Amino acid sequence: MRPEPSGLHRAAARIFLSREFSVLVAFVLLVAVTQLVNPRFLVGQGIRDLLLNATIFVVMAVGEAIVILTRNVDLSVGSILGLSAFGTGSIFAAFPGVSIPLVFLIGIAFGGILGAINGLLVTIARVPALVITLGTLYIYRGINNAWAGSTQYFAGDNPAGFSDLAVAAVGSIPLISLGALAVVVLGGIYLAMFRSGRDLYAIGSDPDAAELYGIPVTRRVIGAFVASGALAGLAGVLYASRFNSVGADTGTGFELQIVAAVVVGGVAIFGGSGTVAGAAIGAVLLTTMTGALAALNVSKFWQQAVVGALIILAIVIDRVLALRTARRLRVAGSTVGGPEPAPAGTEAPRG
Amino acid sequence: MAETLDTRVRGRGLRAGLGRDAVTVYALVAVVVIASLTVPYFAGTATVNFLLIDAIPVLAIAMPMALIIVTGEIDLSVASIAGLSAATTGVLVAKTDLPLPAILLIVIVIGLACGAVNGVLVTVIGLPSLAVTIGTLALVRGLALVVIGDEAVAEFPLDVTTFVTSTIGGTGIPTMMIFAAILVAVFGVILHFTPFGRGLYALGSSLEAARFVGIRTGRSKFWLYLASGAVSAAVGVFWVLRYSSAQSDSVQGLELTVVAAVLLGGVSIFGGSGGIVGVVAGVLLIRTVNYSLQLAGLSDTVLTIVTGSLLVLSVIAPSFAARARAARDLRRARRGRALI
Numbered sequence: 001m002r003p004e005p006s007g008l009h010r011a012a013a014r015i016f017l018s019r020e021f022s023v024l025v026a027f028v029l030l031v032a033v034t035q036l037v038n039p040r041f042l043v044g045q046g047i048r049d050l051l052l053n054a055t056i057f058v059v060m061a062v063g064e065a066i067v068i069l070t071r072n073v074d075l076s077v078g079s080i081l082g083l084s085a086f087g088t089g090s091i092f093a094a095f096p097g098v099s100i101p102l103v104f105l106i107g108i109a110f111g112g113i114l115g116a117i118n119g120l121l122v123t124i125a126r127v128p129a130l131v132i133t134l135g136t137l138y139i140y141r142g143i144n145n146a147w148a149g150s151t152q153y154f155a156g157d158n159p160a161g162f163s164d165l166a167v168a169a170v171g172s173i174p175l176i177s178l179g180a181l182a183v184v185v186l187g188g189i190y191l192a193m194f195r196s197g198r199d200l201y202a203i204g205s206d207p208d209a210a211e212l213y214g215i216p217v218t219r220r221v222i223g224a225f226v227a228s229g230a231l232a233g234l235a236g237v238l239y240a241s242r243f244n245s246v247g248a249d250t251g252t253g254f255e256l257q258i259v260a261a262v263v264v265g266g267v268a269i270f271g272g273s274g275t276v277a278g279a280a281i282g283a284v285l286l287t288t289m290t291g292a293l294a295a296l297n298v299s300k301f302w303q304q305a306v307v308g309a310l311i312i313l314a315i316v317i318d319r320v321l322a323l324r325t326a327r328r329l330r331v332a333g334s335t336v337g338g339p340e341p342a343p344a345g346t347e348a349p350r351g
Numbered sequence: 352m353a354e355t356l357d358t359r360v361r362g363r364g365l366r367a368g369l370g371r372d373a374v375t376v377y378a379l380v381a382v383v384v385i386a387s388l389t390v391p392y393f394a395g396t397a398t399v400n401f402l403l404i405d406a407i408p409v410l411a412i413a414m415p416m417a418l419i420i421v422t423g424e425i426d427l428s429v430a431s432i433a434g435l436s437a438a439t440t441g442v443l444v445a446k447t448d449l450p451l452p453a454i455l456l457i458v459i460v461i462g463l464a465c466g467a468v469n470g471v472l473v474t475v476i477g478l479p480s481l482a483v484t485i486g487t488l489a490l491v492r493g494l495a496l497v498v499i500g501d502e503a504v505a506e507f508p509l510d511v512t513t514f515v516t517s518t519i520g521g522t523g524i525p526t527m528m529i530f531a532a533i534l535v536a537v538f539g540v541i542l543h544f545t546p547f548g549r550g551l552y553a554l555g556s557s558l559e560a561a562r563f564v565g566i567r568t569g570r571s572k573f574w575l576y577l578a579s580g581a582v583s584a585a586v587g588v589f590w591v592l593r594y595s596s597a598q599s600d601s602v603q604g605l606e607l608t609v610v611a612a613v614l615l616g617g618v619s620i621f622g623g624s625g626g627i628v629g630v631v632a633g634v635l636l637i638r639t640v641n642y643s644l645q646l647a648g649l650s651d652t653v654l655t656i657v658t659g660s661l662l663v664l665s666v667i668a669p670s671f672a673a674r675a676r677a678a679r680d681l682r683r684a685r686r687g688r689a690l691i
Contacts, residue, residue: 073481075607121663121667125666125667125670125671126670126674127666127667127670128620128621128666130481130620131614131620131662131663131666132663132666134607134610134611134614134659134662135611135659135660135662135663135666136659136663137607137659138607138611138655138656138658138659138662139655139656139659139660139663140659141655141659142652142653142654142655142656142657142658142659143656145650145652145653145655146650146652146653146656149650248652252604253603253604256427256485256488256489257489259482259485260485260486260489263482263485269479269481269482270479299497301496301497301500301501302493302496302497303493304489304490304492304493304496305489305490305493305494305496305497306493307489307490307493308486308487308488308489308490308491308492308493309486309490311485311486311489311490312472312483312486312487312490315472315478315479315482315483315486316472316476316478319476319477319478
């Protein structure tokens with residue numbers, strides 16, 4: 001696989017040149033600069049707020065990344081989160097004594113079913129995911145509207161144990177943020193080590209070739225949508241515990257923010273390349289941005305514009321890096337004298 | 352060589368477009384007839400007025416959007432550009448004495464600038480338009496916030512707002528519909544009756560092939576993003592005058608409504624097929640279904656279920672039909688070979 005002897009050196013170079021690393025550097029710089037300018041940025045409550053805000057987006061970004069890797073997209077995640085969050089409130093209203101883990105399971109399963117509907121529609125009807133999930137974005141949101149009407153559930157309606165989840169912490173790290181971290185680690189291991197996880201990259205790089213190669217494309221793609229739905233469902237339960245109220249419009253407009261986070265995190269929008277760790281860091285970076293800009297005394301009116309500029313910057317940098325990698329590989333290929341393809345999987349440049 | 356490809360592309364575009372366009376038009380006619388017969392108060396000039404005036408923003412933005420999607424790209428920043436335009440209009444009306452035509456000119460220039468940014472990022476740097484325009488969606492909406500902050504402007508010259516919401520005689524047709532109709536005609540002619548428009552289909556079908564026959568692929572797309580920016584900005588002004596209100600979140604979320612209408616109208620998200628007639632019918636179909644169900648007493652917010660279902664059906668049905676046709680052809684071909 002690696003013709004050059006300096007394997008260790010190359011492995012190190014790989015890490016430092018990786019997209020995840022550059023997003024991480026951007027994140028660390030952002031936090032460091034903010035902290036230097038405003039020492040009150042990283043005190044106990046500040047850290048906790050940052051992490052809590054990031055938690056929900058991180059969980060959703062992992063699911064979205066899995067779908068985007070397969071050259072699909074899931075625009076219905078915001079609506080799924082809304083349904084799951086409102087469902088959580090409804091369950092607690094109807095059965096106040098219900099066990100909290102059960103509620104989490106219900107939320108995840110509910111989201112998984114909604115994701116499965118997306119996956120089935122996309123694969124069986126063989127139509128683009130963008131159209132289908134745009135449709136289900138509206139359908140799920142409409143169901144949420146019909147179900148909720150003007151009803152809202154407030155944090156006070158939930159059992160104390162549930163609301164405490166967002167407060168419980170190990171040191172200054174909230175418990176649910178650790179849960180999100182676990183999701184990222186599990187997702188990362190799955191994509192990196194498992195055969196079916198690697199299949200997702202192959203599908204995203206070239207769906208037809210993957211089919212010819214014997215990869216069960218339909219099953220894998222449905223699986224990706226189920227994962228995305230289940231994680232959006234989980235995020236919905238977390239949302240209900242974290243925020244004051246859930247109602248008909250909870251989660252509206254999240255979908256494009258999540259896609260933005262995933263793209264900033266280095267997942268190629270047309271699939272085949274990227275990691276959930278990158279997507280998670282992208283989500284943390286975007287959610288931290290707002291808090292950091294506030295701490296830097298940037299007018300709140302400028303904050304969104306800066307976030308937008310950052311998204312565009314990330315995409316441009318991505319493109320420049322990809323072009324450079326492609327050129328380097330071409331040069332290396334011609335000197336070695338063989339059309340050595342890029343290492344199978346993650347870092348393959350997309351032409 | 353160039354000529355044969357040209358005619359082939361055109362023939363293909365027309366065939367696919369007409370067939371699919373016709374279905375959307377039939378669906379629209381059917382919905383109008385059914386609603387007139389079953390929904391009380393549907394048949395009347397009030398309906399025409401409310402239905403059309405709220406269709407104008409989507410209809411207008413759907414025109415450049417349709418052309419962009421025909422080339423295989425997308426523009427998700429349209430509602431943000433309209434929002435920036437709305438915010439700018441509000442501030443200029445409130446804080447300056449500029450006449451409205453001058454304001455319109457200024458915001459259209461702003462819209463062109465936004466479109467140019469999209470166009471450069473997509474065509475010169477070669478970035479995926481889906482990602483780029485999600486970025487500019489956030490950026491431009493942020494600029495709207497910078498321009499107007501958390502204020503809201505609600506004072507507009509009465510004669511202008513009256514004109515914008517006026518109707519043509521007693522027909523109920525909004526006066527502004529004339530402008531929308533001109534826009535539709537212009538984009539229809541460009542797409543269907545000019546070499547540029549036929550080139551767009553070629554672009555969407557095969558970028559490589561289009562490049563080989565000498566179409567300036569980048570430049571074509573760049574013009575479309577400019578058009579999209581300008582039209583979105585004009586819609587922003589209309590929005591402000593129609594609702595007599597300008598805020599930082601004006602026109603928020605309209606991008607997905609526009610995309611849904613264009614796709615429902617039969618434009619393929621992969622590019623290369625679709626037509627203006629279908630898109631117009633798609634826009635009106637969504638509006639009519641929603642409006643008649645609203646009249647029938649369904650809540651506004653629940654109606655998104657209908658929009659979503661229509662969209663899903665509009666792509667699933669042709670896909671299954673095409674597969675059934677392919678299977679039938681295959682069977683026939685096999686039978687034919689067996690006979691020989």
